[in-house]
Amino acid sequence: MQSVKLNNGVEMPLVGLGTFKVRGYEVVHQTLDSALGHGYRSFDTAGVYQNEADIGRALKELLPKHGLSRHDIFITSKLAPRDHGPEAEAGCLRSLEALDCEYLDLYLIHWPGKQGWKSEDPRNPECRQQSWEAMESLYRHGKFRAIGVSNYTVGHLQELLTQCQVKPAVLQVEYHPRLVQSELLAFCSESGFHLQAYSSLGTGCLVTEPKVKGLADSLGKTPAQVLLRWALQQGIGVIPKSTNPERIAQNARLFDFRLAEEDMELLSGLHSDTRYCWDPRAVV
Known part of the structure; x- marks a missing residue:
């Protein structure tokens, strides 16, 4: 599993396991067990996913089974929107x-x-600043190895850069061939942030797209592998979510092939400014 060096020197795997809607201890345990067995070392959760406790418990049980320790894995979580502002530190500690x-x-x-x-x-805006200051403090005290943001626009990032003492290391956003956020990717590259994509498969809609399927068939790969590889070749990290052991395994096998330039262009040409999740552009 390849990794990227963040702007503070921390190494982060380029491929992680997303856990949105992965709930219930048995499901969490089976999913993480399969993921660890197939080489995943990065796990993405959030306060609003309601699975942090189950993930923590499962990892405590599973790491020894796979001959691993806490230092061998990379855990990401996120501040719940309800905890924005004065409640941010308490939300982080939860x-x-x-x-x-x-x-x-x-x-x-x-x-x-x-x-x-x-x-x-x-x-x-004031709420965002309060949250960031709380996270900076916890970062300085060693509670977080890196801090960043999710669903921010270029405008939100520019605002943050005028206020922060610790630059964000990662921006996590929806990014796939139907939502090619070129301006955002360029801004991240210029500013030294790593862009990580969620919903790389368009919440499942893109795996049945004829051009994606045709390309996958010609390469002997799955549509999901092609979509994930498209992001990786742009330097974008991915966190595909699945509870299916076969798909978990397939989604990790992304480093034994490359897409040709014309294939990359074919996929990028699907851009239609389509969002399958949330649109943060209206948030002042």
């Missing part, structure tokens, strides 16, 4: 407690607005 970890490898602000507030609420 994630640490639930995952039963002395530190997390990466912690992100999950959303640029506070839960229950309208997108245009003028208090959102």
Whole structure:
């Protein structure tokens, strides 16, 4: 499994396991067991996923089975939008407690607005700043090895850069061939942030796209592998989610082939500014 060096020197695997909607201890345990067996060393969760405690418990049981220790894996979690602002430190500490970890490898602000507030609420910028300052403090105290943001626009990032003392290491956003966020990727590259994609498969819609299927068939790969490889070749990290052992294994096998330039262009040509998840652009 290849990795990327973040702007603070921390090494982060380029491929991780997403755990959105992976709930229930048995399901979590079986999924993580399969993932660890197939070489995954990075696991992505969040306060709002309601599975942090199960993930923490499962990893404690599974790491010895796979001959691993806490230092061999990379755990990411995220601040719940309800905890934005003055409650941020408490929200961060809840994630640490639930995952039963002395530190997390990466912690992100999950959303640029506070839960229950309208997108245009003028208090959102101050809320973001308070959350970031709380995360900076925990970063300095060794509770987080790296900090970053999720679902931020270029405008949100520019605002953060005028205020922060610790630059964000990672931006996690929706990114796939139907949502090629070129401006955002370029800004991250220029600013030294690593861009990590979620919903690389378009919440499953893209694996049945005829051009994706045709390309996958010609390469002897799955549509998911082609979509994930497309991101990796742009320097973008991926966190595919699956509870199916076969798909978990397939989604990790991304480094034994390359897409030709014309294949990359074919996939990028599917761009239609389609979002399958959330649109943060209205959040002031």
